[in-house]
Amino acid sequence: MKKLLRAAAVAAAAALALTACGGGGGTTDPANVSPTGEVKPREISWLLSRPADGAVINIMKKLADDYAKDHPGFALNLITTPDRPSYIQKLETLAAANKLPELFDTDATPFAQQLAKQGKMVDADKLLKSLDIYDDYRPGALDYQRFDDGSLYMIPFQFELEFIWYNKALLEKAGVSVPKSLDDIPAMCTALRSAGITPIAIDGQDRWPLERYVAYQPFREAGPDFVQKLKKGDASFKDAAGQKTVTWMAELGKAKCFQDGFSAQGYSDAQNQFTSGQAAMYNIGTWELPSLATDKLNPAVRDDIDFFTLPTTEGSVTAANEFVSPSGIGMAVNSKTYDPLVSDFLKFALEKYPAEYAATGALSPTTNVQTTIPANATPLYKKALETANGLGSKQAMPWDTQLDPTTNGRLQQELVLLVQGNITPEQFTQTMDNAIEQNAPKFFK
Amino acid sequence: MLPNRSRTSVLVFLLPPLLLYCAAVLFPILQSLFLSFFSWNGISDMEFVGLSNYVRMLTADDIFWRSFFNALIYLAICLVLQLGGALVVASLLTSLRRGRELIKTLYLLPAVISTVAIAFLFVRIYSIDPVGLLNQLLHWVGLGAFERAWLSDVNTVLAAVSAPEGWRFTGLYMLIIYAALIAVPKELEEAAVLDGANKWTLFTKIRFPYIRPVWITTTIMATTYGLRGFDIPYLMTNGGPGQSSELLTTYMYKTAFTSTDFGYASTISVFIVIECLVAVGLILFMLKRKADS
Numbered sequence: 001m002k003k004l005l006r007a008a009a010v011a012a013a014a015a016l017a018l019t020a021c022g023g024g025g026g027t028t029d030p031a032n033v034s035p036t037g038e039v040k041p042r043e044i045s046w047l048l049s050r051p052a053d054g055a056v057i058n059i060m061k062k063l064a065d066d067y068a069k070d071h072p073g074f075a076l077n078l079i080t081t082p083d084r085p086s087y088i089q090k091l092e093t094l095a096a097a098n099k100l101p102e103l104f105d106t107d108a109t110p111f112a113q114q115l116a117k118q119g120k121m122v123d124a125d126k127l128l129k130s131l132d133i134y135d136d137y138r139p140g141a142l143d144y145q146r147f148d149d150g151s152l153y154m155i156p157f158q159f160e161l162e163f164i165w166y167n168k169a170l171l172e173k174a175g176v177s178v179p180k181s182l183d184d185i186p187a188m189c190t191a192l193r194s195a196g197i198t199p200i201a202i203d204g205q206d207r208w209p210l211e212r213y214v215a216y217q218p219f220r221e222a223g224p225d226f227v228q229k230l231k232k233g234d235a236s237f238k239d240a241a242g243q244k245t246v247t248w249m250a251e252l253g254k255a256k257c258f259q260d261g262f263s264a265q266g267y268s269d270a271q272n273q274f275t276s277g278q279a280a281m282y283n284i285g286t287w288e289l290p291s292l293a294t295d296k297l298n299p300a301v302r303d304d305i306d307f308f309t310l311p312t313t314e315g316s317v318t319a320a321n322e323f324v325s326p327s328g329i330g331m332a333v334n335s336k337t338y339d340p341l342v343s344d345f346l347k348f349a350l351e352k353y354p355a356e357y358a359a360t361g362a363l364s365p366t367t368n369v370q371t372t373i374p375a376n377a378t379p380l381y382k383k384a385l386e387t388a389n390g391l392g393s394k395q396a397m398p399w400d401t402q403l404d405p406t407t408n409g410r411l412q413q414e415l416v417l418l419v420q421g422n423i424t425p426e427q428f429t430q431t432m433d434n435a436i437e438q439n440a441p442k443f444f445k
Numbered sequence: 446m447l448p449n450r451s452r453t454s455v456l457v458f459l460l461p462p463l464l465l466y467c468a469a470v471l472f473p474i475l476q477s478l479f480l481s482f483f484s485w486n487g488i489s490d491m492e493f494v495g496l497s498n499y500v501r502m503l504t505a506d507d508i509f510w511r512s513f514f515n516a517l518i519y520l521a522i523c524l525v526l527q528l529g530g531a532l533v534v535a536s537l538l539t540s541l542r543r544g545r546e547l548i549k550t551l552y553l554l555p556a557v558i559s560t561v562a563i564a565f566l567f568v569r570i571y572s573i574d575p576v577g578l579l580n581q582l583l584h585w586v587g588l589g590a591f592e593r594a595w596l597s598d599v600n601t602v603l604a605a606v607s608a609p610e611g612w613r614f615t616g617l618y619m620l621i622i623y624a625a626l627i628a629v630p631k632e633l634e635e636a637a638v639l640d641g642a643n644k645w646t647l648f649t650k651i652r653f654p655y656i657r658p659v660w661i662t663t664t665i666m667a668t669t670y671g672l673r674g675f676d677i678p679y680l681m682t683n684g685g686p687g688q689s690s691e692l693l694t695t696y697m698y699k700t701a702f703t704s705t706d707f708g709y710a711s712t713i714s715v716f717i718v719i720e721c722l723v724a725v726g727l728i729l730f731m732l733k734r735k736a737d738s
Binding site: 089092273 | 489
């Protein structure tokens with residue numbers, strides 16, 4: 001109730017503010033990345049959606065303190081909302097009120113693209129080039145942040161690879177091996193189930209993990225373009241790639257791939273199932289390396305854990321070294337409040353950030369630094385980091401950053417029903433195609 | 446009749462709360478009404494669309510109707526648990542000689558626990574993997590066949606999210622009804638008993654008619670709270686699986702803050718306001734008619 005009240009209050013404030021200022025857009029030119037004038041220190045804010053005690057926040061805090069030493073009066077106010085759905089609501093409401101802070105996090109969503117079109121965000125392509133650090137970035141890290149038209153408005157702070165982690169001992173017990181094709185997975189689940197093992201642990205509560213699975217088959221079958229066409233209504237779930245993923249998801253459900261009652265289980269529930277040796281597979285990114293590839297991992301399963309990357313399929317148009325490799329939520333720079341100070345601070349922080357970040361054992365979005373492997377790491381840690389060196393040029397985009405928000409919400413709901421067997425693949429196809437037809441035009445005019 | 450001067454002073458004292466009420470309640474409602482005629486995603490220009498949001502809501506939106514009927518079932522379950530449960534417990538309490546305070550406190554306890562804690566508690570209770578309390582109990586009493594993932598099963602999830610809300614406020618309404626019940630004059634009851642009334646007659650002919658005004662108030666309170674129910678379903682299942690536990694309130698919230706369709710969300714909220722007013726009107730009408738007959 002409190003959440004609702006707060007949201008209502010923000011909405012009311014937003015509406016008031018909007019009528020007050022008539023919805024005026026940014027006043028400065030988004031392409032002007034090097035504002036001239038004096039650097040006048042003040043407090044600036046960054047509205048972000050990252051773990052409160054995570055590496056990004058800790059490093060940026062430290063860099064801001066360093067910067068403040070030479071620029072008395074400067075402060076970086078970090079306002080974090082790690083829970084993504086709440087964060088997005090906050091961001092959208094503030095955007096509606098035209099009250100976005102100097103820096104804010106967003107994925108390359110249709111909503112963000114509208115903000116960019118209205119000139120509310122600084123052109124990150126030009127910004128990074130003017131700071132002469134553009135070429136340091138991994139192409140994949142920047143591509144992840146780009147909109148469909150190739151424009152870049154967000155700056156990445158991470159680089160992650162998503163793997164399917166598995167428990168060798170459990171696979172052996174069920175007499176199955178690592179799947180060679182995505183199409184092998186349903187049969188694999190059946191074998192694991194009959195050996196009394198939960199095949200895949202999944203966080204159903206947060207919904208995006210299940211949505212990852214729906215992206216896999218089309219990425220192999222038709223490449224990264226499929227979802228870009230699908231979201232605009234130029235492709236449909238009735239197409240070959242669409243039907244393949246719908247049938248496959250239904251098969252995963254029929255083979256009982258996911259733990260019972262998964263839709264009500266959270267992030268840590270799923271991870272616990274895997275790390276306690278109950279579930280055989282777990283699909284998660286390198287941000288979990290500290291808990292999956294160090295001595296923090298349960299000793300009982302530590303030697304049995306390994307990972308494989310997204311399997312290909314027969315006739316796959318994307319290669320085995322191409323899979324989901326997100327650079328996390330990006331940081332956008334508000335063009336309205338962009339001034340010499342913001343520009344100067346970004347120059348200072350972005351140059352120093354990669355080295356500090358790599359020292360924490362994480363993959364930097366740039367290639368100019370070497371990641372430090374922590375002292376307590378298992379050999380898997382190194383293997384995971386090295387995978388980043390051999391990536392192909394295409395990457396599978398998570399669909400939740402691609403679809404318009406209403407279709408995305410509907411897809412997340414219908415996927416659970418499809419996997420639970422509450423609706424047929426035909427019903428799913430029909431409902432989703434209708435949803436796209438109804439909602440896409442509003443966002444992709 | 447108050448003398449003139451004091452009537453003015455009463456009005457002066459009533460004015461600030463009235464203004465506050467207008468600013469906090471009426472103004473947002475009117476603003477929603479205004480917004481409901483527009484198509485607006487928060488950052489685009491507002492586009493006047495007339496009644497088309499209402500047409501879409503009433504004729505073309507399957508989720509809207511689904512959530513409306515879900516909300517009615519949710520309300521029914523909450524009312525049975527809250528009012529029915531409260532009446533039974535309060536009646537039993539009046540016949541208790543000792544330990545009343547302890548039982549009252551115990552029943553009231555859930556009402557003071559934070560909603561988030563209750564939601565998490567019940568997620569655990571309903572869980573199947575690891576086995577939660579409910580499934581464990583069923584297993585122990587030999588009803589293992591009924592074990593299920595209560596929050597993932599489309600047939601049980603709505604009842605499963607309604608029950609915590611009902612359970613939570615049973616104690617509160619129990620307290621109100623109990624206070625009304627002990628105010629029933631003892632002479633009336635004794636006279637009825639002397640005339641040969643049994644316990645049931647005593648309840649239906651003496652006690653209940655006596656507490657009717659309080660009953661009306663509690664029914665209205667419980668109904669409006671039930672129609673506005675949001676937090677527990679939102680926290681436990683977020684409306685899922687599919688739309689099985691989607692209520693009008695959660696749907697409105699998502700439409701506004703996930704889909705950023707503020708115009709259409711306002712249309713739904715106007716519907717919720719009307720629905721609440723109609724519900725209260727119906728309750729007053731039915732209970733009045735009964736009292737008159």
